[in-house]
Amino acid sequence: MTAGVAEVGNRAPLPDISPKAVPLVERISVVFFVVGPVVALLAAVPFFWGWGLGWTDIAIFAFLYPFNALGITVGYHRHFTHKGFKAKRWLRIVLAILGGQAWQGSVIFWVSDHRRHHKxxxxxxxxxxxWAFGPGVWGLSKGLFHAHMGWLFRKERTSRTKYAPDLLADRDLRIMSRNDVYLLIVASTILVPMGLGALLTWSWHGAVTALFWAGLLRVFAGDHITFSINSICHVFGKTHFKTRDHSRNVWWLAIPSFGESWHNLHHADPTSARHGVLKGQIDISARVIWLFEKLGWVWDVRWPDEERLAAKRI
Structure with a gap:
């Protein structure tokens, strides 16, 4: 496959997005959809420090962020969507709850959309x-916004019975995907940091600031990182493996996304429990799965196969 055009079966040719084909103005557009909001959040820290933000809020943010990130990366994505490993029932429930706290939809809703994305x-x-609106400055700018978060407001909904029948057959996941139960999971996202803030500072002020910084803005940051995989990692970055799409690796998103930004290998081998397979590619989620395997909580982990990887290398 060339870097610009690929055809698989009846799939139409993909638009040319080799590095030379993406003008600088189109690369800059990513700042408005991803980097901009995050930079604005960081810029607010010194402004509010001391009266609307303190070390307690930062500590609670840092403590809770990995749990919901792993709920998405290890739970929603690598386990429930792609079946990269099998897990004990209690761990499946925990992962579904942690993923739900990220405010990206219930596990069945999320998995249905992601399986359709891969198809x-x-x-x-x-x-x-x-690339839904084509290349060019306007097309790609509009497409980046659509891929990042615009698609969430579409009227069309992905069929759960078509794309997630296995999850619908799971009683635990059906219950957690019910609107009333999912709303409780969503509420816990802000109630937990609020409670921690109150306990650590023994004040309503500490509870409120923790709700805002370690609750709402933690969700904001986590969601933008996840959405970046849909937008940035299908336009910018490097390709090391053959795929039928434009998935790419973006190194600077690897740590905040817990390894999800090694997106090129993921699309080349979707069921692999590890995405960062090359030297220097840090994949925190894969390391967590490895730890779970050592503890006996997961099994039948689909680790990368060297021969299969070699066959897919560009």
């Missing part, structure tokens, strides 16, 4: 391809 990656039918 039609960067083609018609993909719910969040940044």
């Amino acid at each position: 039609y990656a960067d083609q018609e039918g993909d719910p969040h391809s940044p």
Whole structure:
């Protein structure tokens, strides 16, 4: 496969997005959708420090962020969507709850959309391809916004019975995906940091600031990192493996995304429990799965196969 055009079966040719084909103005557009909001959040820290933000809020943020991030990366994505490993029932429930606290939808809702994304990656039918509006300054700018978060406001909904029948057959997941139960999970996202803030400072002020910084803005930051995989990692970055789409690796997102930004290998081998397979590619989620395996909590982990990787290398 060349870097610009690929055809698989009846799939239409993909638009040319080799590095030379993406103008600087189009690269800059990513700042408005991803980097901009995060930079604005960081800029607010010194402004509010001392009267609206303190070390307690930062500590609670840092403590809670990994739990919901792993709920998405290890739970929603690598386990429930792609079956990269099998897990004990209690761990499945915990992962579904932690993923739900990220405010990205219930586990069945999330998995249905993501499986559909893989079926039609960067083609018609993909719910969040940044190439839905074509190349060019306007097309890609509009596409980046669509892939990052615009697609969440679409009227069309992915069929759960078609894309997630296995999850619908799981009683635990059906219960957690009910609106009333999911709302409780969502509420816990802000109630937990609020409670920790109150306990650590023994004040309403500490509870309120923790609710805002370690609750709402923690969700904001985590969601933007996840959405970046849909937008940035299908336009910018490097490719090391053959795929039928434009998935790419973006190194600077690797740590905040817990390894999800090694997106090129993921699309080349979706069921692999590890995405960062090359030297220097840090994959925190894979290391957590490895730890779970050592503890006996998960098994049948689909670790990368060297021969399969070699066959897919560009």
